[in-house]
Amino acid sequence: MANEKKMVEQITSMDVDFAQWYTDVVKKAELADYSGVKGCMIIRPYGYAIWENIQADLDARFKRLGHENVYMPMFIPESLLQREKDHVEGFAPECAVVTIGGQNKLAERLIVRPTSETLFCEHYKNIIHSYRDLPKLYNQWCNVVRWEKTTRPFLRTSEFLWQEGHTMHETEAEAREETQRMLKCYEDFYRETLAIPAVTGRKTEKEKFAGALETYTIEPMMHNGVALQGGTSHYFGDGFAKAFDITYTDRDNKVCYPHQTSWGVSTRMIGALIMTHGDDNGLILPPAVAPIQVALIPVAQHKEGVLEKAREIKDILSAKFRVKLDDSDYSTGWKFSQYEMKGVPLRLEIGPRDIENNSCVLVSRVSREKTFVSLDNIVEEVEKALRAVYDEIYARAENNLKEKMNIATSYEEFLDIAENRPGFIKAMWCGDSECEDKLKDETGGVKSRCIPFVEEKLSDVCVCCGKPAKHMVVWGRQY
RNA sequence: CUGGGUGUGGCGCAGCUGGUAGCGCGCUACCUUGGGGUGGUAGAGGCCGCAAGUUCAAGUCUUGUCACUCAGACCA
Numbered sequence A: 001m002a003n004e005k006k007m008v009e010q011i012t013s014m015d016v017d018f019a020q021w022y023t024d025v026v027k028k029a030e031l032a033d034y035s036g037v038k039g040c041m042i043i044r045p046y047g048y049a050i051w052e053n054i055q056a057d058l059d060a061r062f063k064r065l066g067h068e069n070v071y072m073p074m075f076i077p078e079s080l081l082q083r084e085k086d087h088v089e090g091f092a093p094e095c096a097v098v099t100i101g102g103q104n105k106l107a108e109r110l111i112v113r114p115t116s117e118t119l120f121c122e123h124y125k126n127i128i129h130s131y132r133d134l135p136k137l138y139n140q141w142c143n144v145v146r147w148e149k150t151t152r153p154f155l156r157t158s159e160f161l162w163q164e165g166h167t168m169h170e171t172e173a174e175a176r177e178e179t180q181r182m183l184k185c186y187e188d189f190y191r192e193t194l195a196i197p198a199v200t201g202r203k204t205e206k207e208k209f210a211g212a213l214e215t216y217t218i219e220p221m222m223h224n225g226v227a228l229q230g231g232t233s234h235y236f237g238d239g240f241a242k243a244f245d246i247t248y249t250d251r252d253n254k255v256c257y258p259h260q261t262s263w264g265v266s267t268r269m270i271g272a273l274i275m276t277h278g279d280d281n282g283l284i285l286p287p288a289v290a291p292i293q294v295a296l297i298p299v300a301q302h303k304e305g306v307l308e309k310a311r312e313i314k315d316i317l318s319a320k321f322r323v324k325l326d327d328s329d330y331s332t333g334w335k336f337s338q339y340e341m342k343g344v345p346l347r348l349e350i351g352p353r354d355i356e357n358n359s360c361v362l363v364s365r366v367s368r369e370k371t372f373v374s375l376d377n378i379v380e381e382v383e384k385a386l387r388a389v390y391d392e393i394y395a396r397a398e399n400n401l402k403e404k405m406n407i408a409t410s411y412e413e414f415l416d417i418a419e420n421r422p423g424f425i426k427a428m429w430c431g432d433s434e435c436e437d438k439l440k441d442e443t444g445g446v447k448s449r450c451i452p453f454v455e456e457k458l459s460d461v462c463v464c465c466g467k468p469a470k471h472m473v474v475w476g477r478q479y
Numbered sequence B: 001c002u003g004g005g006u007g008u009g010g011c012g013c014a015g016c017u018g019g020u021a022g023c024g025c026g027c028u029a030c031c032u033u034g035g036g037g038u039g040g041u042a043g044a045g046g047c048c049g050c051a052a053g054u055u056c057a058a059g060u061c062u063u064g065u066c067a068c069u070c071a072g073a074c075c076a
Helices: A018-028 A045-064 A085-094 A117-127 A172-192 A239-243 A268-277 A306-318 A332-341 A352-356 A375-403 A411-420 A433-443
Strands: A032-034 A041-043 A075-077 A096-101 A104-112 A136-145 A159-169 A199-202 A214-219 A231-237 A259-266 A294-298 A323-325 A346-350 A359-364 A370-374 A405-407 A424-429 A447-452 A471-476
Touching (some): A045 A268, A117 A136, A117 A159, A117 A259, A172 A214, A172 A231, A172 A259, A231 A239, A294 A332, A306 A323, A306 A346, A433 A447
Parallel strands (some): A294 A346, A405 A424
Antiparallel strands (some): A032 A041, A075 A104, A096 A104, A159 A259, A199 A214, A199 A447, A231 A259, A346 A359, A424 A471
16 A cells, blocks of 8 residues: 555545544545534445445345345334343443423333344244244344444444344254354355455453343454454344243244344444555445446547447446446546545546557556456456456455464563554453453453454463463454 | 544635634636646635623633534443
8 A cells, every 4th residue: 555656635644644544535435424413424325325235235145044124113112122131231321212202201211222132022022922933034224323422434323224133043053053144144245245354253251242142243354453343143042032021832832932143234334345445545345335336437538439439338338337437527637536536446448549449448446557458358358357356455455354463372462462563463361351351451442352263272371360261362452 | 421622615724912804625607628636717605613701893812602523431
C-alpha cells in the first residue's frame, strides 16, 4: 500500500490516521452518512447495494441448508425479555425502551429488540408440540437496536441490519451440529464471497453470548491489527426452552425440551470489507458483492462512434456482469478517481484509438495496471480479470492475517507484543477468567478472541499465572 | 459514564484586543476538455448550534444548554 501513489487527496492516508481513513472511505465511497440520531446511520444506495448482494448470497446459502425466513415484531414486552436470567442481565444495559403509546403511558414497557431469542421462543412454545414439529429452522432479516456508547459507521451502530437464525432441535447433538454448521457457513461466505480469511473458534466463558452454553465466532483481522467479531453462532442447550416452557412429545411418548441455537451476521461485515481490502485510494470490493463490477469509461466521448461502441460493449458485458457505463460529462480523470474510491474492481476504458485497434483498456483496482485486450473475447477477459482481483485481495488479506499472528510463551513477551505489534497473539491459558481480566487490564484492552478449533501446544503453562495450561487462546484487541 | 476537541453557506475551514460575515471545494449556467479529479467567465447560497446575560454595538466576552466527534470505561 505504501508504495502506491495516492491519487485522491480527500482520503486521509491510513498510516497517518486509521480511524479518519475509515471515516473518509465511508463518506467518499458514498456508503453511508450520519443522521440526526447518534449512532444511527443512513445507508446510502451504494452501501445498501453491497448489503443486498451480501443478503442475496447468504440467504441462498441458508435456504440450501433448509432454513426458512420469517418476520418477528420489533417490540418485546419487558416481561418476556426478563424470562431468561442471564439473557436479560446481558442486554438490559443497552436496551431502548418504549414507554408511551400515542398519548398514553403503556401498562407494560416495550423493549425495541436487541436480538429476538425471546420472541422466537414464545412463538416456538405455541407451534412445537411433537417430534414431528422438529427441527424448526427459522431465520429473519431485520434491524435491531443496541444503545451503544461509542459508535462508528457499520462497525458499531445503535441500530443495525442483520440476520438472526433461530433453530430448535430434538437432540443436543443435532443442535450442536447446527451451531457448527452455521459457523462454517459464515466462514465459507467470508472466504468465498468477501475474500476475507479469518480465525474461527469458541468463545471463553467470559466472552460468551448472554444465555448461551457455547458461542462460536469468526474473527477476521483488520489492516491496523484490530480484530473484528465478524459473526457468531450459539448453542443454548435447553435453557431457554425451560425458561419459556417449550416442550414436545418424543417418539417414545416422553415430554422433552428441545435444543436451541441462534446465529447472526450484520452490516458490520461492510466495515470488515473496508478495513480488510481498502487502501489509501478508497474502497476495494470483492467482485461477488460489488454493486458495480465493471466501470466502463468512454474516452473522448464526444467523438463520433465512441459512445455507440461503449454501449455495445456494455450490452455484451451486462449479460454476465454488473456494468456501469458512465457517459456523464465529468472528466475522465474524475471518473477514474470516483470509481476507484468506490472500490469498483475493474475499469474498462474505451476511446477512439482503442476502437481503431478493436481493443480496450482494462484496469484492475488492485494493481492499477493497464492491460490492452481485444474486444473479440472481452467477456472472457473481464471474467479472468475479476477472478484475478478476488485472488489478489484474498492473498493480500491472508498475508496480513499471517503477518499479524504472534506467539507469546511468557508473560513479558505477551505484554511486549501487545504493546508493540498490533494483531493477534496466540498464547496458552489456564482457563481462569481472572487471568483474562489481568491480561486485559495490563495490556489496556487485549482480550481473548477465541479458542481456535485447531489448538497448538505452545507450552505447558498459562502465559499469565504459570499454572498448567488448558487451552491455546487467540488474543487481540477488537472493534 | 470520565476526559479532550469542535459547532460560522451543502462540505472543509478563517474570522486577532467586540465595530458592514469571508476563503477553498462543491452547486447552477455558458464556453473549454483525448487517457488520472481540465481550465475559464458569470451566478446562487448564511438567525455564526440554541438560550440568557454584559454592551451604544456580540460570530467574537460571560453563564447555561444541546449536538457532534476523538480517546477511555462498557460492548451478549
